[in-house]
Amino acid sequence: MHTPFLGRGHGCGRLTLIAAITLIAGVATSLCAHAHITAQPNEGAAGSYFETALKVPHGCDGSPTVALRVAMPDGVTSVKPQMKPGWHVDIERRPLDPPLKGEHGTTIAEVVTAVQWSGNSLPDSQYDTFGIVMKLPDEAGKTLYFPVVQTCESGRREWTDIPAEGQSWHAVHSPAPFVRVASGAAHAH
Structure with a gap:
């Protein structure tokens, strides 16, 4: 044959x-x-105000996503999460001691440590993005990791693994989304 x-x-x-x-x-x-939660775009200019979105491509083994919590790395300031219709946003903060000098003579007395969206349902068969605007640190060449806990109706996934020095992001089991801080002109506003 x-x-x-x-x-x-x-x-x-x-x-x-x-x-x-x-x-x-x-x-x-x-x-x-594409199965991992990623930050898109994932590169911004040092010292700039930067907008990214966490792309959630699926739920937990078929179960819908009902909450998403992202931790902010040190050095990130002036964080504002995207308001999403049907979702509730909780913002966790911590005081800075000593406070930082901000732009236009302002003082930054606290920073956002985590943001959580909850109260709605994202089906496993669909994807969505959860936006964040932040001020990136002035130091270029850093990679900032944003550990995420994805809670589903049944189960949860922790996207919190950070690669060791020299290890590929794809080599870890549940990689945290990241943003690379590149050199470039910072935006004034």
């Missing part, structure tokens, strides 16, 4: 099979990469 896919007796069939396996592996890898 002649199997067209395998190309009996021809090297071309083997190449087709190898190409198909490579394509399937590439699609599987791509799907796995």
